[in-house]
Amino acid sequence: MDAMDSTSTRRRATRAKLYEAAVTLIAEQGFSATTVDEIAERAGVAKGTVYYNFKSKTELFEELLRYGVGLLTVSLQAAADETAERGGTKVEALDEMIRAGLGFIDRYPAFTQLYVAELWRTNRAWQSTLLVVRQQAVAVVETVLREAVENGELSEEIDIPLTAAALVGMVLVAALDWQAFQPERSLDDVHSALSRLLHGRVSGR
Amino acid sequence: MDAMDSTSTRRRATRAKLYEAAVTLIAEQGFSATTVDEIAERAGVAKGTVYYNFKSKTELFEELLRYGVGLLTVSLQAAADETAERGGTKVEALDEMIRAGLGFIDRYPAFTQLYVAELWRTNRAWQSTLLVVRQQAVAVVETVLREAVENGELSEEIDIPLTAAALVGMVLVAALDWQAFQPERSLDDVHSALSRLLHGRVSGR
DNA sequence: ATTTTTGCACTGACTAGTCAGTGCAAAAAC
DNA sequence: GTTTTTGCACTGACTAGTCAGTGCAAAAAT
Numbered sequence A, B: 001m002d003a004m005d006s007t008s009t010r011r012r013a014t015r016a017k018l019y020e021a022a023v024t025l026i027a028e029q030g031f032s033a034t035t036v037d038e039i040a041e042r043a044g045v046a047k048g049t050v051y052y053n054f055k056s057k058t059e060l061f062e063e064l065l066r067y068g069v070g071l072l073t074v075s076l077q078a079a080a081d082e083t084a085e086r087g088g089t090k091v092e093a094l095d096e097m098i099r100a101g102l103g104f105i106d107r108y109p110a111f112t113q114l115y116v117a118e119l120w121r122t123n124r125a126w127q128s129t130l131l132v133v134r135q136q137a138v139a140v141v142e143t144v145l146r147e148a149v150e151n152g153e154l155s156e157e158i159d160i161p162l163t164a165a166a167l168v169g170m171v172l173v174a175a176l177d178w179q180a181f182q183p184e185r186s187l188d189d190v191h192s193a194l195s196r197l198l199h200g201r202v203s204g205r
Numbered sequence C: 001a002t003t004t005t006t007g008c009a010c011t012g013a014c015t016a017g018t019c020a021g022t023g024c025a026a027a028a029a030c
Numbered sequence D: 001g002t003t004t005t006t007g008c009a010c011t012g013a014c015t016a017g018t019c020a021g022t023g024c025a026a027a028a029a030t
Helices: A009-029 A036-043 A047-053 A057-085 A090-107 A109-119 A127-150 A160-181 A187-198 B009-029 B036-043 B047-053 B057-085 B090-107 B109-119 B127-150 B160-181 B187-198
Strands: none
Touching (some): A009 A036, A009 A109, A047 A057, A057 A109, A057 A127, A090 A109, A109 A127, A109 B109, A160 B160, A160 B187, A187 B160, B009 B057, B036 B047, B047 B057, B057 B090, B057 B109, B057 B127, B090 B109, B090 B127, B090 B160, B090 B187, B109 B127, B109 B160, B127 B160, B160 B187
16 A cells, blocks of 8 residues: 555655755745755755756746645644634634744745745746645635634625735735844734734724 | 036936836846846847946846835825825824825836845845835834824834834735736725724624 | 037947756665 | 665856947037
8 A cells, every 4th residue: 555655765855955955045045046056065965866856946946835835734724723623713713823824934934935935926937836825825714714704703894815815915024024124023022913903903992 | 517417318218118128027037037138128228238227237126126115105105194184094094005005016016026026035135225125115104103103093002113014014915916816806995905904894793 | 511529328249157957877775 | 676866077058247339419620
């Protein structure tokens, strides 16, 4: 039943080293400005190994995108599920998802940079991969919003896709700004600022 | 002793053509993937002309950033000022600034893409230019938030820099998503979804 | 008036270099 | 003994930046 495990442990480890190296370099410099030689060197691997494991530089990058967004989606979903299990409201679930999102960005800042930098480009090879992968992540938020509207926690007037996009954007940009321009702030600081926005506790006292 | 007009009309026109060509190409493909030959060709100009007008590809790009963010800042400031003049509240001013931001992104989507894609990169030549230029734009929002707190419209507990960053991010990402994934929506749709978030009218009925 | 000079804006062929991807034999790991 | 990795030389396409030269209009010299 196993056997056909086409990727050996060894190969997986090599690939992981390559992802790790590529994500940092591409986040800093962009895809085109990053050379395959650099990636190989940083991963401590021969250039030929890159091409033994991936058919091209572009393919390596696309796999990286899939892998990274997969991690994010799992983490968002886990936050939503845990809140549900312990009987929390949907708005609490959203709040926990914001925290999970911030945690992800805190752990993988380079991936986040790279994702944002590529997401809205047009005419690039991996555009369709990105579209799929983005929808995966946003869908988790949309589902919780939808449930919250159904059980009356949120107004029926909200526009679910737009609100989901805005929430994701808010977290993404606030977190990147935090990392880039105010790294001394704590995750809790950032979380509570965003949470306040979510709960409409900005205006009024 | 006159001749102060150091840049002739002709040169200015050429530069404008180059900005126009560069902004679209770089938004689509990124800085490194865009060649100077492409820019020149799209602008209908010889390659040498690019180097006659700018000392390098990087300098052309930096000028472009300065120019674009300048436009945005002016537009945000105008929205704030007009609201103040007609005696509106600070929260109304924020609302108008959201609209102005959306309008800007609607008019210059390519510039916005390019800005977002480059903003959080590290180790790039134009990093310092970006820092300055970003602060310019965010400062306008921070000022209005600060005034709103001072006159009691907003809670004293809000974290001004973080909230400003989150608001800008919310608008930026929602607008780019709108353009990329739901272009059929109207500006008013998007504006009212965001406005609802700002006013805390998401939760509750 | 006509010719010559000057300076600006622009041109495009050319240079020197870079980089994705290949090929392959030998070694290491499994 | 099969799979994976290494090391390294090589290729060919592509690219940032340069530079000698062109076109042209206004000024200066004749």
